[in-house]
Amino acid sequence: MKPMGPVPVGFAGQQGTLTIAGKAAEAWVEAAGDTPLFVYDRGLIAGQVARFRAAFADVDLHYAIKANPLPLLLDAMAPLVDGFDVASKGELATALASKPAARISFAGPGKRDDELAAAIEAGATLNAESEGEVARALAIGERRGLTPRIAVRVNPELELRGSGMRMGGRPSPFGVDAVRAAALVRVIRDAGADWRGFHIYAGSQALDAGAVAEAQAATLALAGRLAAEAGAMPPLVNLGGGFGVPYFAGDVPLDVEAVGERLAEAMAGRADVLRETRFAIELGRWLVAEAGVYLTRVVDVKQSGGETFVVVDGGLNHQLAASGNFGTVVRRNYPLAHAGAMGADVIEEVSVVGPLCTPLDRLGDHVGLPRLSVGDLVAVFLAGAYGASASPAGFLGHPPAREMVVG
Numbered sequence: 001m002k003p004m005g006p007v008p009v010g011f012a013g014q015q016g017t018l019t020i021a022g023k024a025a026e027a028w029v030e031a032a033g034d035t036p037l038f039v040y041d042r043g044l045i046a047g048q049v050a051r052f053r054a055a056f057a058d059v060d061l062h063y064a065i066k067a068n069p070l071p072l073l074l075d076a077m078a079p080l081v082d083g084f085d086v087a088s089k090g091e092l093a094t095a096l097a098s099k100p101a102a103r104i105s106f107a108g109p110g111k112r113d114d115e116l117a118a119a120i121e122a123g124a125t126l127n128a129e130s131e132g133e134v135a136r137a138l139a140i141g142e143r144r145g146l147t148p149r150i151a152v153r154v155n156p157e158l159e160l161r162g163s164g165m166r167m168g169g170r171p172s173p174f175g176v177d178a179v180r181a182a183a184l185v186r187v188i189r190d191a192g193a194d195w196r197g198f199h200i201y202a203g204s205q206a207l208d209a210g211a212v213a214e215a216q217a218a219t220l221a222l223a224g225r226l227a228a229e230a231g232a233m234p235p236l237v238n239l240g241g242g243f244g245v246p247y248f249a250g251d252v253p254l255d256v257e258a259v260g261e262r263l264a265e266a267m268a269g270r271a272d273v274l275r276e277t278r279f280a281i282e283l284g285r286w287l288v289a290e291a292g293v294y295l296t297r298v299v300d301v302k303q304s305g306g307e308t309f310v311v312v313d314g315g316l317n318h319q320l321a322a323s324g325n326f327g328t329v330v331r332r333n334y335p336l337a338h339a340g341a342m343g344a345d346v347i348e349e350v351s352v353v354g355p356l357c358t359p360l361d362r363l364g365d366h367v368g369l370p371r372l373s374v375g376d377l378v379a380v381f382l383a384g385a386y387g388a389s390a391s392p393a394g395f396l397g398h399p400p401a402r403e404m405v406v407g
């Protein structure tokens with residue numbers, strides 16, 4: 001039997017029928033009309049936001065909508081967070097439906113001219129990834145008689161230790177190398193554009209509070225050095241994010257309160273040039289991953305070679321990450337449960353597989369679950385981030401998953 005990750009605290013400890021926002025999983029399926037279904041609990045998201053606010057006084061909270069760009073979810077997030085971070089013109093359009101442009105920033109390499117123009121016209125901040133991008137943004141602004149709002153994304157010399165995805169400390173398509181950042185700030189300011197500050201993103205999915213705190217302190221120091229070198233006070237420094245969530249057996253949740261304490265200490269000693277600067281932390285999965293449950297129904301239970309396969313009606317087409325094919329090197333099991341028998345004893349070892357004709361379509365590999373029969377609901381936890389929008393929904397022509405925001 002292979003281990004599964006921990007059921008998120010919002011659902012751990014439940015007995016019998018899985019409830020989400022106080023209602024049985026089956027009731028949500030009935031309301032949605034069918035499986036497969038993603039259910040996102042607004043109350044659990046609000047709880048994470050409250051936890052962030054308590055731990056980080058006076059630091060803005062941005063939501064990186066790539067984690068889950070469902071419009072209904074963005075409507076729920078908009079009043080809770082200070083800004084949205086987007087990564088394409090499509091995400092920009094979605095974000096603009098629920099947040100004013102002044103609260104939206106746009107990062108990501110390879111922004112096309114039409115994407116730059118859309119951001120400039122709307123009044124969103126471009127987190128510029130290169131000198132070339134700045135030059136194109138300035139030219140577009142001039143042609144249209146508009147003042148672009150531009151922050152410089154810096155490729156820091158630091159890395160976020162232990163992060164699942166490192167995005168700093170090495171040659172990178174993301175951001176401008178720190179040694180060239182101050183010069184680029186001068187170009188932006190000299191051109192009369194609205195320089196918004198720095199965006200410094202070192203990595204994702206970190207669970208070690210010491211590592212996150214160390215990266216934040218180094219980011220703060222770097223921002224101070226760069227601002228002094230550029231001779232200007234940045235209105236905003238986006239300190240990155242990278243707060244991880246426990247997906248797998250043995251993962252220990254990030255101690256965000258400890259990170260908050262260490263950041264407050266670092267802030268107290270920040271460079272004078274940053275005294276009037278606002279700071280932001282940009283989070284995706286930490287805000288939404290644990291609030292989401294993917295519900296899929298058992299279609300078949302079959303035996304092969306002495307093993308039991310529970311075949312469900314959705315798989316990697318909706319929940320690629322749980323199949324181990326989205327950013328993990330070694331396949332490990334997400335937490336799964338029999339939604340009608342939470343907390344029940346493990347009765348058999350099964351593999352939970354989706355309906356796609358590929359051996360990759362496996363949601364649970366040799367996991368221990370209570371006995372599952374045709375018609376039962378399987379819950380896949382940690383489905384609130386990088387689920388529906390990060391999965392190949394069109395592959396093999398199955399219907400898209402339904403999605404609901406509840407609570």
Ligand SMILES: Cc1ncc(COP(=O)(O)O)c(C=O)c1O
Binds near residue numbers: 067241282283285286
């Ligand atoms: C610039 C940037 N911001 C935010 C995120 C969101 O990361 P996470 O969902 O791990 O918080 C990413 C992830 O790749 C990113 O590249």
